[in-house]
Amino acid sequence: MDPDLISRAHALAEEQFTAGSGPGGQNANKVATNVLLRVNAYKLRLPPPVFARLRAIAGSKLTAAGDLLITANSHRTQEANRSDARDKLEALLREAHTKPKRRAKTRVNRLGKVKRLKAKKERGEVKAKRGKVDW
Numbered sequence: 001m002d003p004d005l006i007s008r009a010h011a012l013a014e015e016q017f018t019a020g021s022g023p024g025g026q027n028a029n030k031v032a033t034n035v036l037l038r039v040n041a042y043k044l045r046l047p048p049p050v051f052a053r054l055r056a057i058a059g060s061k062l063t064a065a066g067d068l069l070i071t072a073n074s075h076r077t078q079e080a081n082r083s084d085a086r087d088k089l090e091a092l093l094r095e096a097h098t099k100p101k102r103r104a105k106t107r108v109n110r111l112g113k114v115k116r117l118k119a120k121k122e123r124g125e126v127k128a129k130r131g132k133v134d135w
Contacts, residue, residue, distance in 0.1 A: 034073040037085040054096035
């Protein structure tokens with residue numbers, strides 16, 4: 001992963017603060033603690049495979065315009081929610097940069113195929129005997 005990608009993402013990030021629901025009592029109605037972090041994914045200049053993984057991972061957090069929307073509202077203070085949103089952004093970018101492991105195809109040997117077919121045949125015979133009894 002490009003070391004200055006995180007700093008570039010933080011520099012491009014726009015933050016909006018809104019009053020939040022949840023813990024805080026009377027304070028929640030007065031103080032804007034919820035954070036909405038908006039980063040344009042196109043401006044991050046990610047390589048195409050990384051961008052494709054980011055789009056798959058982000059899901060509905062990525063808008064049609066390419067904006068990545070991250071919300072944080074689990075803490076009571078604006079600063080804690082702000083750092084939480086930035087941490088979520090970093091985690092998302094790190095996950096997009098990790099290549100998935102290739103799946104190794106498994107092969108069943110001849111003996112395994114014979115055993116499987118024999119078990120299927122036996123199971124079919126058991127099920128065939130279950131029908132209605134004709135007196």
